Amino acid sequence: MSQESEEMLLLLQELTILKDDSEKGKDGAAARRKRRKEIRQQIKQLAQEKKSKSS
Numbered sequence: 001m002s003q004e005s006e007e008m009l010l011l012l013q014e015l016t017i018l019k020d021d022s023e024k025g026k027d028g029a030a031a032r033r034k035r036r037k038e039i040r041q042q043i044k045q046l047a048q049e050k051k052s053k054s055s
Contacts, residue, residue: 008047014039018036
């Protein structure tokens with residue numbers, strides 16, 4: 001598995017954990033939203049890098 005794929009997988013796992021925490025009603029909603037936004041940006045960046053490397 002490539003490094004980009006591993007990083008994407010870890011970010012997706014973190015998103016899942018954040019979603020589970022929000023469903024359980026834990027505090028820190030603003031922090032979770034901020035972190036989810038950061039993760040989405042990282043995933044987009046990794047996807048672009050992977051796409052540019054393959055072409």
